Amino acid sequence: xxxxxxxxxxxxxxxxxxxxxxxxxxxxxxxxxxxxxxxxxxxxxxxxxxxxxxxxxxxxxxxxxxxxxxxxxxxxxxxxxxxxxxxxxxxxxxxxxxxxxxxxxxxxxxxxxxxxxxxxxxxxxxxxxxxxxxxxxxxxxxxxxxxxxxxxxxxxxxxxxxxxxxxxxxxxxxxxxxxxxxxxxxxxxxxxxxxxxxxxxxxxxxxxxxxxxxxxxxxxxxxxxxxxxxxxxxxxxxxxxxxxxxxxxxxxxxxxxxxxxxxxxxx
Amino acid sequence: xxxxxxxxxxxxxxxxxxxxxxxxxxxxxxxxxxxxxxxxxxxxxxxxxxxxxxxxxxxxxxxxxxxxxxxxxxxxxxxxxxxxxxxxxxxxxxxxxxxxxxxxxxxxxxxxxxxxxxxxxxxxxxxxxxxxxxxxxxxxxxxxxxxxxxxxxxxxxxxxxxxxxxxxxxxxxxxxxxxxxxxxxxxxxxxxxxxxxxxxxxxxxxxxxxxxxxxxxxxxxxxxxxxxxxxxxxxxxxxxxxxxxxxxxxxxxxxxxxxxxxxxxxxxxxxxxxxxxxxxxxxxxxxxxxxxxxxxxxxxxxxxxxxxxxxxxxxxxxxxxxxxxxxxxxxxxxxxxxxxxxxxxxxxxxxxxxxxxxxxxxxxxxxxxxxxxxxxxxxxxxxxxxxxxxxxxxxxxxxxxxxxxxxxxxxxxxxxxxxxxxxxxxxxxxxxxxxxxxxxxxxxxxxxxxxxxxxxxxxxxxxxxxxxxxxxxxxxxxxxxxxxxxxxxxxxxxxxxxxxxxxxxxxxxxxxxxxxxxx
Numbered sequence: 001x002x003x004x005x006x007x008x009x010x011x012x013x014x015x016x017x018x019x020x021x022x023x024x025x026x027x028x029x030x031x032x033x034x035x036x037x038x039x040x041x042x043x044x045x046x047x048x049x050x051x052x053x054x055x056x057x058x059x060x061x062x063x064x065x066x067x068x069x070x071x072x073x074x075x076x077x078x079x080x081x082x083x084x085x086x087x088x089x090x091x092x093x094x095x096x097x098x099x100x101x102x103x104x105x106x107x108x109x110x111x112x113x114x115x116x117x118x119x120x121x122x123x124x125x126x127x128x129x130x131x132x133x134x135x136x137x138x139x140x141x142x143x144x145x146x147x148x149x150x151x152x153x154x155x156x157x158x159x160x161x162x163x164x165x166x167x168x169x170x171x172x173x174x175x176x177x178x179x180x181x182x183x184x185x186x187x188x189x190x191x192x193x194x195x196x197x198x199x200x201x202x203x204x205x206x207x208x209x210x211x212x213x214x215x216x217x218x219x220x221x222x223x224x225x226x227x228x229x230x231x232x233x234x235x236x237x238x239x240x241x242x243x244x245x246x247x248x249x250x251x252x253x254x255x256x257x258x259x260x261x262x263x264x265x266x267x
Numbered sequence: 268x269x270x271x272x273x274x275x276x277x278x279x280x281x282x283x284x285x286x287x288x289x290x291x292x293x294x295x296x297x298x299x300x301x302x303x304x305x306x307x308x309x310x311x312x313x314x315x316x317x318x319x320x321x322x323x324x325x326x327x328x329x330x331x332x333x334x335x336x337x338x339x340x341x342x343x344x345x346x347x348x349x350x351x352x353x354x355x356x357x358x359x360x361x362x363x364x365x366x367x368x369x370x371x372x373x374x375x376x377x378x379x380x381x382x383x384x385x386x387x388x389x390x391x392x393x394x395x396x397x398x399x400x401x402x403x404x405x406x407x408x409x410x411x412x413x414x415x416x417x418x419x420x421x422x423x424x425x426x427x428x429x430x431x432x433x434x435x436x437x438x439x440x441x442x443x444x445x446x447x448x449x450x451x452x453x454x455x456x457x458x459x460x461x462x463x464x465x466x467x468x469x470x471x472x473x474x475x476x477x478x479x480x481x482x483x484x485x486x487x488x489x490x491x492x493x494x495x496x497x498x499x500x501x502x503x504x505x506x507x508x509x510x511x512x513x514x515x516x517x518x519x520x521x522x523x524x525x526x527x528x529x530x531x532x533x534x535x536x537x538x539x540x541x542x543x544x545x546x547x548x549x550x551x552x553x554x555x556x557x558x559x560x561x562x563x564x565x566x567x568x569x570x571x572x573x574x575x576x577x578x579x580x581x582x583x584x585x586x587x588x589x590x591x592x593x594x595x596x597x598x599x600x601x602x603x604x605x606x607x608x609x610x611x612x613x614x615x616x617x618x619x620x621x622x623x624x625x626x627x628x629x630x631x632x633x634x635x636x637x638x639x640x641x642x643x644x645x646x647x648x649x650x651x652x653x654x655x656x657x658x659x660x661x662x663x664x665x666x667x668x669x670x671x672x673x674x675x676x677x678x679x680x681x682x683x684x685x686x687x688x689x690x691x692x693x694x695x696x697x698x699x700x701x702x703x704x705x706x707x708x709x710x711x712x713x714x715x716x717x718x719x720x721x722x723x724x725x726x727x728x729x730x731x732x733x734x735x736x737x738x739x740x741x742x743x744x745x746x747x748x749x750x751x752x753x754x755x756x757x758x759x760x761x762x763x764x765x766x767x768x769x770x771x772x773x774x775x776x777x778x779x780x781x782x783x784x785x786x
Contacts, residue, residue: 200663216384224387226397
């Protein structure tokens with residue numbers, strides 16, 4: 001949990017790119033894919049994304065470990081669309097209430113691919129972006145208030161500690177005779193007590209950390225940055241990459257005639 | 268040449284006092300003190316004399332950062348406290364503070380960034396910051412670490428040295444250390460002390476350090492100031508002078524105040540049965556085997572759900588220590604020692620039925636289990652506490668109520684028996700006057716005594732303690748050691764994880780030495 005806050009020696013190309021550039025690239029792809037439910041645009045984007053994995057230092061195993069909830073959610077969304085969407089075209093499977101037709105299968109597949117194509121860039125971004133670099137870019141380039149950004153960054157480090165603290169408090173309470181067994185009501189009570197214990201510790205730790213930061217001069221109006229967040233040539237390519245992925249996805253779908261604007265009518 | 272940048276700071280206090288918000292009495296009052304630039308001062312005194320309050324005030328952080336002082340309007344300052352003739356708040360960066368808890372001394376997740384943080388806040392030009400960072404890391408002996416090294420991978424002693432480096436990079440004229448080594452093992456204590464010594468020699472900065480263990484700092488400081496708890500009209504400074512003179516003049520008083528005076532081991536009750544357990548057994552029960560560990564491998568991590576490759580079977584975590592064998596016997600002490608990271612606490616928690624073994628077994632004999640089954644980890648909490656009691660390193664983790672008396676009666680209430688013992692514990696561990704207090708507001712020594720008392724209220728046959736003497740003053744130390752020696756004679760088994768050789772000498776018994784990390 002605590003290691004998740006650094007990149008564990010990820011030396012991949014994309015890890016060196018500016019977080020804001022990466023973020024813009026991801027936004028471009030996501031927006032393009034959010035416009036249409038169709039399997040062509042989603043598959044084109046997916047292919048590009050899979051090709052980008054090595055550049056972000058991601059392997060399929062790592063991807064699964066970090067992104068499995070998103071991947072499962074996309075699969076589930078696709079499946080339920082396939083069985084629940086109104087039938088169009090030839091019926092492929094019919095089990096009473098549930099039926100899968102060509103039309104609903106296509107829609108479901110579109111949903112699955114689109115879910116994946118939108119989820120993967122987020123996983124990609126998180127696995128090649130160091131939170132400290134992100135904070136630097138947000139404060140220096142996006143001009144968010146540095147007190148807020150650095151405060152959040154320091155607090156995030158405590159989140160990892162809190163996971164350990166939760167385990168310790170759980171053990172410490174068991175050693176006092178507070179069981180986590182029993183009826184659901186008893187368990188809920190035990191959980192509540194443990195949460196309270198954690199809250200108390202979190203507040204105490206946070207106030208000590210605040211004193212530490214204050215004692216190191218944090219909170220003045222002016223500060224310098226030892227790490228200068230800047231854009232480089234690489235970042236032009238990153239944004240361009242986003243444009244290319246989004247553009248080719250849309251173009252392929254339009255060419256294939258599957259482009260299917262979701263929000264048409266509202267725009 | 269950069270040492271020239273550091274201008275040692277002077278401290279002047281005139282009738283200075285501070286009352287924390289929401290308190291009726293001042294934490295410190297009537298302080299008159301002059302510290303000249305470059306002086307090195309050790310601040311001593313009983314708990315409640317306002318030592319930490321003074322350091323926080325000098326660091327300019329009093330009334331900041333939430334906690335009891337969140338509402339600073341209600342706090343009250345009297346007299347004047349000045350650094351180089353100005354209030355500390357107006358002298359941002361002139362003083363640097365290192366506190367006790369290593370975890371909250373680290374701000375950022377990479378070593379270099381963390382050291383740079385203070386200098387950035389003082390708006391030092393970036394190019395100069397990195398020069399300072401390298402220099403500061405060299406000064407504290409962490410120069411061999413890459414700047415991108417994760418701070419979470421550092422030991423306690425390294426974290427404290429990192430905090431010191433972060434302060435040094437600010438080039439302060441005044442170093443303030445508030446019990447910087449209280450949570451460290453002996454090796455860590457020396458690491459930090461030596462790093463401070465090197466930095467002072469190089470920069471010539473003024474030092475004010477608060478610490479109970481005089482022997483650690485005695486040779487490094489050139490002046491000792493003893494504070495006394497404030498009462499109106501009386502001076503806050505009880506004694507002031509060169510270390511040898513103060514220690515000679517005030518020896519008895521310091522010992523009475525619980526200060527660790529060099530060459531003095533607090534008197535404790537001797538084991539009547541002989542510490543080695545070879546003497547006459549005090550009762551029929553002593554020496555009986557209660558709990559045994561065999562080829563035990565331990566880890567705090569839980570088994571992880573595996574992926575495709577392991578066909579989704581649970582993957583056991585990598586143990587921090589393996590192949591441990593130990594026996595816990597009634598009326599016998601077992602001391603677990605070894606370097607940091609050897610898995611001592613993890614082993615103790617596994618032995619105590621709080622963590623599941625990764626491999627091997629912990630088994631209770633029928634004398635201990637009394638029908639509850641062989642595996643302590645499988646016991647219900649109510650079955651566990653009358654058999655094995657565990658005192659955690661941080662007492663606050665174990666507090667479950669908002670009142671001292673409720674804490675003590677909590678265990679007996681869970682069990683439905685044993686409330687009669689509470690009165691005796693209150694008396695024995697001097698908690699009588701605190702029954703209505705909130706456990707979180709107690710002093711460090713009081714919290715420790717309370718946490719031991721609450722666990723003992725359930726009358727466990729085996730008592731497991733994790734670093735019970737860390738950061739304790741000499742009085743609490745002696746009380747604790749004497750009390751445990753009494754328990755041992757009465758037939759309780761005592762297992763303690765400790766670096767404190769004097770403490771294990773008092774308890775006697777066996778030592779289990781764990782080697783460095785299994786990896």
